[in-house]
Amino acid sequence: MIQVGKICLAELPQVDGRKKKRPVLVLSKLPGRNHWFVCGISGKTYDLVEGFDESISSEEEFFDQTGLKTPSSIKLGFVSYLEEDRIEGVLGEIPKVIYESLLLRFINHLNENLI
Numbered sequence: 001m002i003q004v005g006k007i008c009l010a011e012l013p014q015v016d017g018r019k020k021k022r023p024v025l026v027l028s029k030l031p032g033r034n035h036w037f038v039c040g041i042s043g044k045t046y047d048l049v050e051g052f053d054e055s056i057s058s059e060e061e062f063f064d065q066t067g068l069k070t071p072s073s074i075k076l077g078f079v080s081y082l083e084e085d086r087i088e089g090v091l092g093e094i095p096k097v098i099y100e101s102l103l104l105r106f107i108n109h110l111n112e113n114l115i
Helices: 096-112
Strands: 006-013 019-029 035-042 054-056 072-083 087-093
Touching: 006 035, 006 072, 019 072, 019 087, 019 096, 054 096, 072 096
Parallel strands: none
Antiparallel strands: 006 019, 006 087, 019 035, 035 072, 054 072
């Protein structure tokens, strides 16, 4: 079942226009629609945006519950919205405290850009 804080598999558009199946973190359901805000998860951990993205190390005690196969980074700059039927299934989840921290970082970033 798709819920916030869950890590799911979905096909996302890439910079080059192609689509790639990758893990995503479910951020929020859009009101009045069957669409979800998600952010991409990447196995590339070297380009982590400190203080914004979240690194998930295989050393974390909760790593097994994420369903990820390798150390990864949750990319808050890689946000998309998807129809629910494009989200293929739940791989795992992140702890609530990390989910809440990510949302707060994202909201704070948006608030910094208010004119």
